[in-house]
Amino acid sequence: SQELEQSPQSLIVQEGKNLTINCTSSKTLYGLYWYKQKYGEGLIFLMMLQKGGEEKSHEKITAKLDEKKQQSSLHITASQPSHAGIYLCGADGGATNKLIFGTGTLLAVQP
Amino acid sequence: SAVISQKPSRDICQRGTSLTIQCQVDSQVTMMFWYRQQPGQSLTLIATANQGSEATYESGFVIDKFPISRPNLTFSTLTVSNMSPEDSSIYLCSVESGDTEAFFGQGTRLTVV
Numbered sequence: 001s002q003e004l005e006q007s008p009q010s011l012i013v014q015e016g017k018n019l020t021i022n023c024t025s026s027k028t029l030y031g032l033y034w035y036k037q038k039y040g041e042g043l044i045f046l047m048m049l050q051k052g053g054e055e056k057s058h059e060k061i062t063a064k065l066d067e068k069k070q071q072s073s074l075h076i077t078a079s080q081p082s083h084a085g086i087y088l089c090g091a092d093g094g095a096t097n098k099l100i101f102g103t104g105t106l107l108a109v110q111p
Numbered sequence: 112s113a114v115i116s117q118k119p120s121r122d123i124c125q126r127g128t129s130l131t132i133q134c135q136v137d138s139q140v141t142m143m144f145w146y147r148q149q150p151g152q153s154l155t156l157i158a159t160a161n162q163g164s165e166a167t168y169e170s171g172f173v174i175d176k177f178p179i180s181r182p183n184l185t186f187s188t189l190t191v192s193n194m195s196p197e198d199s200s201i202y203l204c205s206v207e208s209g210d211t212e213a214f215f216g217q218g219t220r221l222t223v224v
Contacts, residue, residue, distance in 0.1 A: 035215075043203070043215040088153065099144075099205070101154040 002027045004091055004102035012108045013079050021074040021105045023089030029069045031092030033099065038085040046074075076107075084109045113138055113206050117216030124194055124223050131190045132219045134204035139184035142207035145177070148218075149200045157202075160187040194223045 003026040013019050023032065034046040047056045049065035049072060056063055060077045076083055089102040114137040124130050134143065143160040158179055159167040166179035181187045191198050204216045 045214065090154075099154075099156070103153045 002091060002100055004089055004100060006087075006089060006102035006105050008105060009103065010106040010108075012110060015080060015109055015111050016078050019076050019079055019107070021087050021107075023072045023074070023102050025070050025091055027070070029065065029072070029091055032063075032065055032072045033090040033092070034063050034072070034074050035088045035090060036085050037088060037104075043088065079107075079109045081109045081111055083107060113140060113214045115204060115206060115214055115216040117204055117219060119219055120217060121220040122222070124221065126195050126223055128194055129190055129192045130194065130221060131188050132202055132204075134187045134189070134216055136185045136206050140206040141184070143181060143187045144205040144207075145179060145187070145189045146203045146205060146215075147200045148203065154203065157189070160189075191221065194221075196223045199223045 005024045007022050011019060011021070030050070032049045035043040036046055037043050046061060047058055047063050049056060049063060052065060052067045052069045054065045062075045062077070063072060065072045072089060074087060084107055087105045087107060090099040092099065116135045118133050122130055145157040145160060146154045147157050148154050156169050157172045157177055158169060160179050160181040161167060162181045162184055166174070166181065168174060176192055178190045178192065179187065187204060189202060189204070191202070199222050202219045202221060206214050
C-alpha cells in the first residue's frame with residue numbers, strides 16, 4: 001500500500017523566515033493535495049498538484065511536485081503567525097477516490 | 112466547491128454509550144468518506160459512505176462499531192458505538208467534488224471518559 005512520509009514532523013520558525021515542508025511517497029503520485037489544519041477547524045484545502053514538475057502558488061505558499069512524481073514540497077515565504085498549524089499532504093488513491101495522508105507537520109511561528 | 116456542516120463539533124461521552132455524528136453537504140455529491148484522526152496521528156479512512164447501500168469499510172473498521180447511514184446524496188451519519196477511551200479522536204467527514212478537490216467538515220472532537 002502507498003505511504004506518505006512528511007518531514008519535518010514539527011517546525012518552529014521566527015516570523016518572517018522561509019520554510020519548506022516535504023512529502024515523500026512510496027509510489028508514484030497521481031494527485032497530491034496539501035491541507036492545513038488548525039485546532040477546532042476542519043482541513044483547509046491549499047492546493048492540488050497532478051503533473052510532474054507542476055508548481056502552484058497561493059499568496060505566500062508555493063507547492064511543487066517533482067518530475068518523478070514521488071515527492072512534493074510546500075514552501076512558505078516570509079512566514080507569519082497566521083501560517084501556524086498542521087500541514088498535511090494527501091495522495092489520491094487512484095480509482096478508489098480515497099485519500100491517504102502523511103503524518104503531518106506541526107508549524108509554529110514565533111512573533 | 113462544497114460546504115460541509117458537521118455536528119456536533121465536540122462531545123464528551125461516557126464509555127459504553129454511542130454517539131452519532133452528522134454530515135450535511137450543501138450540494139449533491141457522489142463520494143462521501145469518514146475519517147478518524149487519533150491524537151498525534153494522521154487521518155485514517157474509516158469507510159466510504161455509499162448512497163442506498165451499505166458502507167464500504169477499511170481494514171480494521173467494522174459496521175457494528177461504526178454504523179454509517181447515507182440516505183441521500185447530501186447527508187450521512189457516522190455512529191461510534193459502545194465507546195471506550197480508545198475511541199477518543201477527531202472524526203471528519205469528507206466529500207469529493209469533481210476531480211480536483213476534496214472537502215472536509217470541521218470535525219467532531221470526541222472525548223470518551
